[in-house]
Amino acid sequence: MGNELECNESGHRRVEPHERAKQRRAIWLGAAAVAAVVSAVLVGWSVADQMLPGMGGVVALSAAMDIAIAFGAATVLTLVVWAVLRRRVRWFSLYLWVVSAGLVLLVTRGAGTSATAWYLTVAAAVVGASLAGAGAGALLHRGTTRLPRRPIAALVAGVLVLCLPGTWLVAGGEPAPPADAVAAGVDGGAPGPFPVETAVYGSGTDLRAPYDAAGVDLRTEPVDACAIVSGWDDRREQHWGFGADRFPLNARVWYPVSDAAAPLIIIVHGNTSAATASEAGFEYLGRYLAGQGYIVAALDENFLNTGPLDRSGGLSGVDHARGWLVLEHLKVWQTWADEPEHRLGSRVDMSRIGLIGHSRGGEAITTAVELNARTEAPGFAIRSLFALAPTDGLYEPEDTGRAGSPDTDFVVLQGAQDADVIGFGGLDQWARVDVGADRLKGAVVMEGLNHAQFNSRWGRYDIGNGLPKHFIDTGRLVPAQQQRRIAAAWALATFRATLGDDPADREALIAALSVPRDTDRPRSARRVSVSATLPATDVTATGVSEFEEVPLPLRGGPGAEIVRSVRWEAAGAAPTVTARFPGGADIGSARLVFDAGSRSQPVDVRISVTDTAGRTATLPAAVRVAGPLDTEYLRWEWMQPVAATQPLPQTYAVAVSPEVMRAAGVDPSAVSSVDLVFAADAAGSVLLGPVGLRPE
Secondary structure (H helix, E strand, O other), X not given: OOOEEEEEOOEEEEEOHHHHHHHHHHHHHHHHHHHHHHHHHHHXXXXXXXXXXXXXXXXXXXXXHHHHHHHHHXXXXXXXXXHHHOOOOHHHHHHHHHHHHHHHHHHXXXXXXXXXXXXXXXXXXXXXXXXXXXXXXXXHOOOOOOOOHHHHHHHHHHHHHHHHHHHHHHOOOOOOOOOOOEEOOEEOOOOOOOOEEEEEEEOOOOOOOOOOOOOOOEEOOOEOOOOOOEOOOHHHHHHHOOOHHHEOOOEEEEEEOOOOOEEEEEEEXXXXXXXXXXXXXXXXXXXXXXXXXXXXXXXXXXXXXXXXXXXXXXXXXXXHHHHHHHHHHHHHHHHHHOOOOOOOHHHEEEEEEEEEEEOHHHHHHHHHHHHHHHOOOOOOOEEEXXXXXXXXXXXXXXXXXXXXXXXXXXXXXXXXXXXXXXXOHHHHHHHHOOOOOOOEEEEEEEOOOOOHHHOOOOOOOOOOOOHHHHHEOHHHOOOHHHHHHHHHHHHHHHHHHHHOOOHHHHHHHHHHOOEOOOOOOOOEEEEEEEOOOXXXXXXXXXXXXXXXXXXXXXXXXXXXXXXXXXXXXXOOOOOEEEEEEEEEEOOOOEEEEEEEEEOOOOEEXXXXXXXXXXXXXXXXXOEEEOOOEEOOOEOOHHHOOOOOEEOOOEEEEEEOOHHHHHHOOOOOOOEEEEEEEEOOOOOEEEEEEEEEEEEO
16 A cells, blocks of 8 residues: 555645554544443443442342343454454454444443433444544544644534433423322321321341341231242342242331221332332321321332342242232231230221222232132221322233222322323223222322332432433422322322211312313313212214224323213314213202313313203303323423323313203203213314213
């Protein structure tokens, strides 16, 4: 190869071949070095986020295995390139080896909430690091005192590309909406009238505080879960100190200082790192409810949670076991309740039991009720369930499909900015609950709430380690303490209404789960169904372009609930949905209730009532059906793998004045049908749920 010319700002000069080789080496070495540093920072950031007490060695070993696999894959790729090129291009090969190893490590670390955003970030990191490294290498090994333009341009371009992901992390998003921590007249931040004491029960042989010999106040016997859980290997037994045949019954307890027997509330945490004491993250809720007169036990099921030990294969039967363990704990409480002098048993009322579950724990409480109904002996008196952002479908009984919650009241609270259970599994649970005699079910989806902040040990980010977790727009979230106060308010309102004896508490909860008729922009979607409601037996429509039954469209796909999709065109015939009550119904002492949600803008609906004689009265005020909730949870909408808005039916309870009907000659005790007439000044679409009459 002959001498070559290089044009620079000092004029032309001849560049010797060995100088050109040095420049190429510097460029490839610089690119490889910066790419290695950037990859190491991103991987190290992810690993550091997984370093929790008791898991350091396991995480480090797992990371070492990942690195070995990545380096092995990179070596194979480099050898393949050598074979194709038929020569060993040393410095390019080093760059190829470093970059391919980094790509394997980064792509397999986990994309968190958005695969699109993560893969673009990885691409930007590789391209930016390569350009910046190549430019820096060329500048450090330049053969002139003047700064050449091309290396500087490469360096600047590389830095800009590297900074691109940073713009994704600081831009986008909206401020968190206001959120009220009062539900049904209950203030989630107000202390209760009772002093609170604490206790810890467990095996006393656990390796972890406070369930070791020094920490437990009351001893419990371990239980055999071998028939339910499989995959508990020697590594798990060594780490936890017990096998599947000796699962501990551990819990933290908060109870009121009172002579009266108190209802029992069991809290079941969800799934995060097994090293996190997740049950301790509900101390806020345990203390709050205990101060209001309830005995609260937060169960330790951390040994069923995921972690680095799952790398070689996870456990099976875990979500069955989560619910089964609830019943095993209740057996302990029943034994204590049968001992008149027992420290806790003498205080508990086992005829009034409520369950709280978060995430997988929210599904575990319905599993517990399912299993409780199957017991040959009389089951426990589980009367009420309160679920926080529950999963759904992880436990499916072979004979009945997904578990429901028979013969219990059920209320679910879900965050609209939940980046973990993005499909709103609690609404599927809600749909399957069969409201039996004197029962209710309610659902609240609230803007500004996420998944993790319900547990004080889970932090502010729902999912992801390292950089990917920062794709989540925390600016949209209410403060963590406020979210927990909201949870406390709805929990207490639920248990006052469902475990207490005051009908006013029940009516207050039902009212809180209904939407005001003139709310233009609600910050939450609320629904309620009670057993006493008289449903319409026939629902038809006129003046519409579509009227069909469809699964409720949720972010994760079709939901379990079947609703009616109603569409109409602008300036057409008045779109009208007619609900019939054959034989006539007495609306004089009832409210008209219907569930509806607009797919786009809020839409007004007027209500007409017709009696069995064919006479009609139209209510003077319209009801405003709300539009969809803002369910965006990432910093940019394009990152989000699911829709950024969610139309949801909400419950509207409308008082129909008998005086208005009588003034129009309508008999309020013989109503044959009700018309919902939607405004037709623009095209519209609503999701329509049940229509009925609810007694006052």
